[in-house]
Amino acid sequence: MKKLFLYIMLLGAFLYYGCDTPGPTELIADPNESDNLEVEIIGKDLDNEYYSNGFDTTGVTDVVQDYASIISVSGIKLTRDGRTDNISTALTFLFDRTKPFRTPQGNIIGYNTIVPGIIKFNDVTARITNYRVRYREAGVLIDTVLGKKYELFNINGRVFNDPFIFPYNSAISFLYNPFVGPSSGFDIITPKEITGNVKLVRLPNQNKIRAELTWQGENVNNFSIILGGVRNSNQQVFPFFRIKTNDDGRLVIPDSILKNIPRDRFNKISITFVRKYDKLAQIQNTELYVSSQSIHTIIVELP
Amino acid sequence: MLNVLSASGQTSFGLNGMYGVSEESFTSLNSYEYNISNYSVIKDWGFSFTYGGEFASSVTSNLYQITAAKTFGSHFISFRYTPGYQKEFVFKSGEAIPYNNTEPINLESRFLFKELFGAGYSYRINSDLSIGFNVRYFKQDFTNENVSAIFSDTIYFVRETEEDNSELWKTDIGLVWKPLDRLVINLGSINLLTFNSEFTNEDNYDFEIRTDKALFAGINYSPSKYFNLHLNLETNNSFLSGLSYLFDLNKNKLGFAVSAFHDTEQDPFVAGIIPAIIFTSKYFDLSLTYVKYFSDRNSTGSYSNFKTDGISNIINNKYSYDKLLLTTNFKLNTLVEQRVKFLGVEIKQNIYPALNDKYIDNPVATAKVLNLTNEKIDVKPFMIINGISEDKLQSPIVSIPPYDTSEVNYYAVISENYTGVNPEITYANFYLMTVNDDFDDEYQKALLVNGINAWDGNVNNLRYFIQRDMDFSVKYSKSILAKNKSEIDTVANALSDFYKAKIIFNSFIENLTYTSDPRASSEYVQYPNQTLELKGGDCDDLSVCYSSLLESIGIETALVDYRTNPILRHVNIMFNTKLTPNQASLISGNDTKYFIRKNESGDDEVWIPIEITSLSDFESAWTIASDKFQTEAINNFGLVKGDVQIIDVY
Numbered sequence: 001m002k003k004l005f006l007y008i009m010l011l012g013a014f015l016y017y018g019c020d021t022p023g024p025t026e027l028i029a030d031p032n033e034s035d036n037l038e039v040e041i042i043g044k045d046l047d048n049e050y051y052s053n054g055f056d057t058t059g060v061t062d063v064v065q066d067y068a069s070i071i072s073v074s075g076i077k078l079t080r081d082g083r084t085d086n087i088s089t090a091l092t093f094l095f096d097r098t099k100p101f102r103t104p105q106g107n108i109i110g111y112n113t114i115v116p117g118i119i120k121f122n123d124v125t126a127r128i129t130n131y132r133v134r135y136r137e138a139g140v141l142i143d144t145v146l147g148k149k150y151e152l153f154n155i156n157g158r159v160f161n162d163p164f165i166f167p168y169n170s171a172i173s174f175l176y177n178p179f180v181g182p183s184s185g186f187d188i189i190t191p192k193e194i195t196g197n198v199k200l201v202r203l204p205n206q207n208k209i210r211a212e213l214t215w216q217g218e219n220v221n222n223f224s225i226i227l228g229g230v231r232n233s234n235q236q237v238f239p240f241f242r243i244k245t246n247d248d249g250r251l252v253i254p255d256s257i258l259k260n261i262p263r264d265r266f267n268k269i270s271i272t273f274v275r276k277y278d279k280l281a282q283i284q285n286t287e288l289y290v291s292s293q294s295i296h297t298i299i300v301e302l303p
Numbered sequence: 304m305l306n307v308l309s310a311s312g313q314t315s316f317g318l319n320g321m322y323g324v325s326e327e328s329f330t331s332l333n334s335y336e337y338n339i340s341n342y343s344v345i346k347d348w349g350f351s352f353t354y355g356g357e358f359a360s361s362v363t364s365n366l367y368q369i370t371a372a373k374t375f376g377s378h379f380i381s382f383r384y385t386p387g388y389q390k391e392f393v394f395k396s397g398e399a400i401p402y403n404n405t406e407p408i409n410l411e412s413r414f415l416f417k418e419l420f421g422a423g424y425s426y427r428i429n430s431d432l433s434i435g436f437n438v439r440y441f442k443q444d445f446t447n448e449n450v451s452a453i454f455s456d457t458i459y460f461v462r463e464t465e466e467d468n469s470e471l472w473k474t475d476i477g478l479v480w481k482p483l484d485r486l487v488i489n490l491g492s493i494n495l496l497t498f499n500s501e502f503t504n505e506d507n508y509d510f511e512i513r514t515d516k517a518l519f520a521g522i523n524y525s526p527s528k529y530f531n532l533h534l535n536l537e538t539n540n541s542f543l544s545g546l547s548y549l550f551d552l553n554k555n556k557l558g559f560a561v562s563a564f565h566d567t568e569q570d571p572f573v574a575g576i577i578p579a580i581i582f583t584s585k586y587f588d589l590s591l592t593y594v595k596y597f598s599d600r601n602s603t604g605s606y607s608n609f610k611t612d613g614i615s616n617i618i619n620n621k622y623s624y625d626k627l628l629l630t631t632n633f634k635l636n637t638l639v640e641q642r643v644k645f646l647g648v649e650i651k652q653n654i655y656p657a658l659n660d661k662y663i664d665n666p667v668a669t670a671k672v673l674n675l676t677n678e679k680i681d682v683k684p685f686m687i688i689n690g691i692s693e694d695k696l697q698s699p700i701v702s703i704p705p706y707d708t709s710e711v712n713y714y715a716v717i718s719e720n721y722t723g724v725n726p727e728i729t730y731a732n733f734y735l736m737t738v739n740d741d742f743d744d745e746y747q748k749a750l751l752v753n754g755i756n757a758w759d760g761n762v763n764n765l766r767y768f769i770q771r772d773m774d775f776s777v778k779y780s781k782s783i784l785a786k787n788k789s790e791i792d793t794v795a796n797a798l799s800d801f802y803k804a805k806i807i808f809n810s811f812i813e814n815l816t817y818t819s820d821p822r823a824s825s826e827y828v829q830y831p832n833q834t835l836e837l838k839g840g841d842c843d844d845l846s847v848c849y850s851s852l853l854e855s856i857g858i859e860t861a862l863v864d865y866r867t868n869p870i871l872r873h874v875n876i877m878f879n880t881k882l883t884p885n886q887a888s889l890i891s892g893n894d895t896k897y898f899i900r901k902n903e904s905g906d907d908e909v910w911i912p913i914e915i916t917s918l919s920d921f922e923s924a925w926t927i928a929s930d931k932f933q934t935e936a937i938n939n940f941g942l943v944k945g946d947v948q949i950i951d952v953y
Contacts, residue, residue, distance in 0.1 A: 019366050023359025024391035024413075025622040027606040039450070041458050203505060240458055256451040256463060 038244040039257070042226070067289035069094045071174060073121065073188055075166030077195070080299040085155055088166035090121040092150035093131065101146050103135050113147030117178035124164045126150035168193035168294060176283050184283050191294040192218050196273040198298045208255035209303060215273055217249030222276040225251060229266030230299055237270045247275060263302060272297040312568030313541035314493050315519050316619035318353060318367060319579070319592055319630050332632055333370040333383055337535055339477030339491030339519060340435035341423030343379050345372055348635040355387070355628030360602040367628060377427040388418035390617045394606050408462060410448040414510050416617045417442045431481040441471040445507050467507050471499040473514065489521035493537065513615035515539070529558065541566045547581070555584040568612065569621045570598050588632040593625070600624050642737045643682055645746040646671040646708060653751035654691065655759050657828070658767045659717040666712035670733055670746065674703040685734040686713045690727060691752055695734070719771070724754045758828040758843070762864035762874055766952045768828045768847045769854060775832045776855035783810040784856065800858050801880045801890055805921040807852050808913065814838050815845065817916050845915035846876045850952055853878050862950040863912060867935055875914045875928050877949070882909040896929040
């Protein structure tokens, strides 16, 4: 009996110590694997305000302080309530880097701008308008004007807007004619038009939803999708996340990203497809960040 | 209807070295993958263990399987626990979430496939055909990490782990058929019936183990006793083929096997080989097997390919690593291993209890017996005749060459104490015994046991009636002689036997009458005491009685069988006067009344015939018998032609 007990103990020890977990196989995502998500939180503070300045429809104001000046041209489609508006914008911000504008907390949210000459996009002279930013101070929203900007804007080809229509998959000529000195310019290449599709799917037998996004993939390197919410209070888009993914035509936003969106504050979500060409250009020893974007924003109600 | 698709990879892949199902294929005990019908040659209990190592980026070891199996007559069941049948995939999703300048969060998904246990049953319809099925249980444990967005005053992410699993049961059926001694065909289904619980997260459906249906066919051919060729085909275009050879090593066998396999899901065309070294003995087997894949098996794979193709086999897929496996099988036989068996038993003769020692030389039955082993076997035959013998009656030992058949005779001794009067149908149990404590085989057959007075009609066998109950005859004869002592004392010594016979005849015949057999049968013979008690009998009875009385006082007798008329045969007796031919004139001047026979020493002696049925005095019985003998035996050449036979009682 003692021997039997010993044998059983030895066998048990052998089975316990002699067995490893088999070596797993590590799966590697393909370079073009669409399910690779890089999600960046944009609007960390839900009470932040983003001034809708016509830059685009993403609700995102680019971090302008990173650049000396900005030229941005956008072909934008905005789909909501079963209707799509086609918007063309062209903007130029020429910053005076010596005059930053800070929030009471000391954060730079912009610079004062200058207007040193005339700017044309495709031979259309850009208007000079106020450059506003909005911030919150002691709980009070404050609008302020930091200077001027160059702007062209057209919606649905209306004649009373600027006569500027964003040419997709083409080029826009940019011309800068300073009040002092010679003119200079260059062409801005434009990306292909993007048309996205959003399908909110409720998973069967589960209290889950996910967003299935599709578009015509062009494999442009700079491609992102911005997920935002539409405030109940003012129907403005508040950006939540920037999802960097491949321009391959398909993306699923999982339930884990969508499920906790507070419905009492956001009754709709906005999904913006952004296909962008960007580059740095030089004009009169000034570095310009040049952005050319094809944008489609779709606003859908949360089920 | 089986919907045969060709999408899945090879599923009939076993980990052990010998892949055919044959008598020597001991590894079929634990391999439901290719032994779908659960076929086995295990006689009683079987246990199997496989322990091995897998050569991934590091070597890992595991207990691959433990199997217990048991044979119940034609039924065979087995149960398999397979802790080492598992495969895990890890996917680091690359989902990077910058968050407050911290490092990106790398999320991980794990896909763990396990086959935990299985059970098999088979039924051996006959020695050539066996059918069966197996049931296998799988578990698929998937773990997905994801981030969940939390919206409070700020937005932030929390890492969540979602566990999802699915249970899968698979059932397949198969058969093993031996159309020829050296050819085994093995057919089966692949994924015939599958039952699974669904994953909660439908995204996991893409990664489920594939269960496409297919058919399996295996062919095993042995050109010689220990050389086996095998080919396993699947309708999904995968196959496995190879050979094995065993050498005799004392009473054991040592050999090798090698198989090569083609899997539609793996590259190159011959995806790998499985060489094995095998040792097999009476009580245990060992095999050392190496599974070698020809393609480079690094520890990474394509996520998208995995998602698209999945796996259909946990232990053999395009992500499997090389393995080295040691398998041990134990064959515990608590049952008597049958070494010989009856092919049939023929009853040679029915039993006449009166002829008790006749069956010592003449078999009651003859059996045809097959030696099931590869060695010469000495068989001890035993028999019990119900109602006749309580103890086992052993017959002479018979040696049977390996795998040969031989006739085995069963002899009997009937107890003198048997008193059954009426014939009876009884059963004889025949047994074969070899080296075991118990019988190797048993056979039962009906047998007629006649009554104690039954006679088979063979005059030769009347002597058994004469010899029985000799004590009675001695007493009876001596009492007669005692009454006539004075007369006997006056007779010359040479004439002593003659006169004793005469006195006894005249004395016992006085009270007798001739009667036919009580059952109107010539095959009913009375013993002397019955004849004297009943005061009569037919020729058989009277001859037996008189012969017994003479033999009891030392006078040699012989039965004379007259068989000229086959329907109406007759028996009387003659006895030895011990007179020499020269002394014959002392009893008769007529030389036709006596006959000269040589004794064992070659000396002539005078015998005289007596017809007891005459029921007259001695002289008349002598005369009648002499006339009959002279006419039928001498004049008609009855002795020469065999129509008349003289049968010595002793």
